[in-house]
Amino acid sequence: MEETLAHPLEKYLRTEKLPHMWCPGCGIGTVVQAFLRAVDELKIEQDKVVAVSGIGCTGRIPQYIKFDGAHVLHGRAIPVALGIKLARPDLKVVVFGGDGDLASIGGNHLMHAARRNADLIVIMVNNFIYGLTGGQVAPTTPKEATTYTSPYGPDSKPLDAVKLVSAAGGTFVARWSTAYPVLLKESIKRAFSHRGFSFIEVISQCPELFGRINNFKSTYEIYQKIKKVGTIRRGISPYDAKYDWNSEISLGEFVNFEAPSYYDQLREIIEKAKGVKE
Amino acid sequence: MSDSRLIFVHGNGAIVEGAIQAGCRFYAGYPITPSSEIAEEMSKRLPQVGGIYVQGEDELASINMIVGASMAGAKAMTATSGPGFSLMQEGLGLAVATETPLVIVNMMRAGPSTGIASKAWQGDIMQSRFGSHSDYEIISVYPWSVQEAFDLTIESFNLAEKYMTPVVLLGDAILARMRERLYIKQEEIIDRKRPSEPEGKYMPYKRDQSLVPVIASFGEGFHVLKDSLTHNENGYYYENPEVQAKYVRGITEKIKKNAAAIEKYESVFTEDAEVVIVAAGPMARVAHSMIIDARKRGKKWGMFRPVTIWPFPEEQLKKSVQKAIYVIVVEMSTGKLVYPVKWSINDNDRVKLVSWLSYEAPTPDELEHLCEKEVNG
Ligand SMILES: Cc1ncc(C[n+]2csc(CCOP(=O)(O)OP(=O)(O)O)c2C)c(N)n1
Ligand code: SF4
Numbered sequence: 001m002e003e004t005l006a007h008p009l010e011k012y013l014r015t016e017k018l019p020h021m022w023c024p025g026c027g028i029g030t031v032v033q034a035f036l037r038a039v040d041e042l043k044i045e046q047d048k049v050v051a052v053s054g055i056g057c058t059g060r061i062p063q064y065i066k067f068d069g070a071h072v073l074h075g076r077a078i079p080v081a082l083g084i085k086l087a088r089p090d091l092k093v094v095v096f097g098g099d100g101d102l103a104s105i106g107g108n109h110l111m112h113a114a115r116r117n118a119d120l121i122v123i124m125v126n127n128f129i130y131g132l133t134g135g136q137v138a139p140t141t142p143k144e145a146t147t148y149t150s151p152y153g154p155d156s157k158p159l160d161a162v163k164l165v166s167a168a169g170g171t172f173v174a175r176w177s178t179a180y181p182v183l184l185k186e187s188i189k190r191a192f193s194h195r196g197f198s199f200i201e202v203i204s205q206c207p208e209l210f211g212r213i214n215n216f217k218s219t220y221e222i223y224q225k226i227k228k229v230g231t232i233r234r235g236i237s238p239y240d241a242k243y244d245w246n247s248e249i250s251l252g253e254f255v256n257f258e259a260p261s262y263y264d265q266l267r268e269i270i271e272k273a274k275g276v277k278e
Numbered sequence: 279m280s281d282s283r284l285i286f287v288h289g290n291g292a293i294v295e296g297a298i299q300a301g302c303r304f305y306a307g308y309p310i311t312p313s314s315e316i317a318e319e320m321s322k323r324l325p326q327v328g329g330i331y332v333q334g335e336d337e338l339a340s341i342n343m344i345v346g347a348s349m350a351g352a353k354a355m356t357a358t359s360g361p362g363f364s365l366m367q368e369g370l371g372l373a374v375a376t377e378t379p380l381v382i383v384n385m386m387r388a389g390p391s392t393g394i395a396s397k398a399w400q401g402d403i404m405q406s407r408f409g410s411h412s413d414y415e416i417i418s419v420y421p422w423s424v425q426e427a428f429d430l431t432i433e434s435f436n437l438a439e440k441y442m443t444p445v446v447l448l449g450d451a452i453l454a455r456m457r458e459r460l461y462i463k464q465e466e467i468i469d470r471k472r473p474s475e476p477e478g479k480y481m482p483y484k485r486d487q488s489l490v491p492v493i494a495s496f497g498e499g500f501h502v503l504k505d506s507l508t509h510n511e512n513g514y515y516y517e518n519p520e521v522q523a524k525y526v527r528g529i530t531e532k533i534k535k536n537a538a539a540i541e542k543y544e545s546v547f548t549e550d551a552e553v554v555i556v557a558a559g560p561m562a563r564v565a566h567s568m569i570i571d572a573r574k575r576g577k578k579w580g581m582f583r584p585v586t587i588w589p590f591p592e593e594q595l596k597k598s599v600q601k602a603i604y605v606i607v608v609e610m611s612t613g614k615l616v617y618p619v620k621w622s623i624n625d626n627d628r629v630k631l632v633s634w635l636s637y638e639a640p641t642p643d644e645l646e647h648l649c650e651k652e653v654n655g
Contacts, residue, residue: 014503017514047499052346055506062503063515068496070349071505071515073372076342079306079334083346083354086330087304088497091350112335266330273325 009036012046014066021060025219027178027204027226028058031125032065034181035094038188049092052081054106056098057131057206075105078113078122082262085119089263092121092192099126099140103161107139110161110199114168116262117196123188124161124199127206135209142245145214158243161201166238166255171196173238173255177203179227180251187253196261203230203249282463289427289453290315290357292460293383294323296431297355301467302381303329304354306343308336308362311395312454313385316357337362341369341382348378349504351495353435357383360402361392363409370444371410374529376504377483377493379438379445379470381431386450388637397637398451400561403614406446407588413526415533417540418446418588420559424458429465430585436468437540441532442490448587450610452560452639473500484511489532533589541594542585547573548598551580553653556595556607556619558584561639565608568642568649590618599623606649608632610639 007013022028039049051062055074062069068091072080077095085093095102102110102124113120129147130136137150139159146153166173172194176184184202191198205211205226207219216222231248233241238254260268287295293316297305305320307313317333324331330347334340337358344354358366363384373380386402388394402409406418417437421427427449434445471492473480482493482502494500507515508525533540544562547569548554557565562583569579582598584591599605605628607616613631620626630652634640640648 014501014514016512046501047497050350050496063505066501068501069503069505070346070376070496071503071507072342072345072376073368073506076338076369076372079339079342080346080349082332083304083306083343083348083352084350084496085346086332086343087347087350087352087354088495091497108335109339112339266325269331270325270328273322274328 009033009040012036012039012066014064017064020064022057023208025205025207026057027127027202027206028061028125030178030181031123031184031202031204032061034185035123035188036065037185038192042189042192044092044192048090049094050084051094051096052077052084053096054101055132056101058096058098058125059101059132061096075101076109077101078106078109078120081120082113082118086263086266089119095120095122097122097124098131099124099128099161100130100138103159104139110165111168114165114170114197114199117169117171117259118262119196121188121191121198122200124201125204126161126201127204127210129206129210131206131209135213144245145210147213160241160243162238162241162243162254165199170199170255171257171259172198174199174253175201175203175241175249175251177226177230177251178205179223179230180232194256196259282461285460285462286457287424287460288315288455288457289424289449291319292424292427293357293431293447294319295460295462296428297381297435298323298327299462299465300432300435301353301469302355302435303327304344304347304352305329305356306332306334306340306354307356307358308334308340310359310362312387312451313357313359313383315454316383337365338369341366342372344380345369345373345376345378348380349376349496351497353379353439355381355383357385359385359387359395360389363402363405367409371414372506373444374410374414374416375506377442377491377529378504379442381434381438381445381447383447383449385454386448394637396451398560398610398639399637400450400559400610401614402448403587403611404617406448413530415530416446416588417441417443417533417586418448419542419585420448420587421453422559422562422583424456424460427453428460428462432465432467436466439468439470440490441536441540442470442493443533448559450559456560477501481511482513483509483528485528485532489535537589540586541589541591543591543594544583544585545594545598546581548580548582549601550578551602552578553580553604553606553649554599554602555579555581555649556605556615557581557609558587558615561608561610564639564642564645568646571642572646590622592618592622595619595622602628604628604630604653606630606632606652608634608645608649610634610637
């Protein structure tokens with residue numbers, strides 16, 4: 001048999017689009033690999049997955065992975081994804097987005113998708129900064145850090161998306177980091193079998209901007225910081241999870257329970273309506 | 279299906295009837311006067327036919343949800359009014375860029391800003407064409423009666439599917455609320471084309487003679503990418519001047535070069551008309567009564583009504599004003615429709631504007647008086 005050097009995940013890549021645009025050492029690649037491994041291990045049909053994203057470095061993911069994909073407007077991945085899911089409930093619809101994309105400009109959609117228990121997997125890559133636009137402050141930027149639009153430090157304290165999504169009604173809420181790719185992959189696998197809204201935040205390194213601006217000399221240094229600050233907690237409530245750059249960013253699965261998904265609820269309405277005579 | 283019946287309904291209701299018959303099975307919208315009855319009626323009717331109704335958290339969510347639903351193959355629509363239409367502009371551009379069929383109803387209200395929610399105006403004629411940024415073309419229709427609201431809703435879905443584009447159905451607070459008889463009968467329904475080439479060979483944004491690409495829906499096994507970024511025939515983003523030029527030409531020419539097939543208009547008593555009134559929507563009903571009356575009194579007046587506002591029926595207007603000494607545009611705004619009229623007519627100093635700045639429509643007499651003033655100075 002002929003030996004090939006193909007990567008075992010190559011069938012999931014739009015190889016003609018390579019090389020990709022991400023900087024060396026960027027954490028986004030780790031997230032892509034964890035996701036593809038999860039799909040591969042679960043043997044999910046390639047034709048049944050739709051990858052949806054807004055604009056950002058993270059938003060470029062659907063350009064490189066070979067599933068149906070939509071690369072839409074900044075902040076609007078969730079409503080597009082929900083439209084897709086409701087029109088084709090048999091498809092697995094996954095949203096990839098940066099913290100600006102999903103928690104700032106798209107924050108309202110995130111909150112309402114959680115409230116509805118929308119049948120989506122949302123993977124938010126939190127690199128503490130706006131990457132694609134060149135290093136501006138994000139709602140997730142720690143008070144201790146600087147960016148190109150917060151040279152004196154951010155004007156207000158950061159948002160902990162885990163608490164927001166949990167409070168709004170998300171039924172699967174987790175946070176991992178690029179330091180734990182295997183745990184991230186396992187969590188993505190669980191999200192695939194969860195019915196309803198799954199939210200996974202991934203703390204990730206942006207060596208090019210967040211790293212440089214904050215005096216991390218190399219990818220290794222910022223990666224080490226992310227590794228150190230991320231502390232795995234099992235069985236704690238999302239409201240006890242910490243999001244503190246100095247002491248701890250808690251990692252783990254904070255919420256996981258069953259409740260009727262948005263599509264289930266809409267099915268119920270359709271059942272009711274069919275009983276009504278015009 | 280032999281579904282023909284006569285009902286008595288308002289413009290908003292007629293649009294819902296048309297949408298259901300056209301195959302619309304997904305609606306997302308945010309309530310806003312004077313379009314809310316469309317949402318209310320859709321929330322009742324769609325589940326009855328197995329469709330999905332969503333009240334979005336805002337208009338940004340609503341337009342983007344219908345983009346998603348349509349990308350996955352559903353016929354989808356939303357309805358709004360000025361403030362919501364403004365919020366939807368970026369999403370409309372997304373539908374243009376990804377060539378995703380949609381119908382967006384904009385029931386025009388008096389404005390700018392929040393204005394007067396329940397009162398009619400015709401101020402969004404330009405916004406329906408130019409509201410989203412950069413280069414694009416759009417199809418926009420404007421019915422003048424309840425019956426036409428129904429017919430043009432079906433037509434809008436058909437045009438959207440045929441040309442893979444969003445279609446803006448303009449209305450106003452008068453059309454939304456006016457109640458008339460509506461004759462419902464089965465119309466021809468057009469569905470978007472399906473790819474005929476196999477995965478691997480198939481290119482979603484490639485154009486044949488029709489200039490319209492055949493774009494697979496999600497879940498059909500083609501691994502298509504629908505990108506808001508400039509893309510090539512494969513749907514892939516490249517920062518390259520040729521790709522950009524070809525992309526913009528592609529999305530604009532499919533409308534421009536097919537304009538003659540898309541355009542609809544009505545030309546009444548214009549063959550010998552010395553004065554041609556141009557009006558659209560319910561305002562044209564007043565103009566119509568006026569010219570019929572004027573004819574009885576021996577005046578050689580006629581009327582031209584664009585039914586597709588965009589593409590504007592330029593050639594047809596030109597033909598209709600050949601004998602005209604004056605072309606008088608009457609509209610409920612400081613002047614929007616007057617621009618495409620002027621663009622269409624070379625010697626355009628004969629084009630006059632009657633700008634009716636009351637949200638209550640004029641009577642035919644009032645309108646005639648104002649038009650007379652334009653003619654006689
Ligand atoms: C409506 C709109 N506003 C602003 C932008 C510019 N923009 C593009 S990406 C981005 C933020 C990127 O940061 P994030 O979402 O955190 O993603 P990252 O690049 O860090 O992965 C901004 C502000 C845009 N494309 N659209
Ligand atoms: S700018 Fe930062 S987030 Fe963007 S690709 Fe480079 S390292 Fe990654």
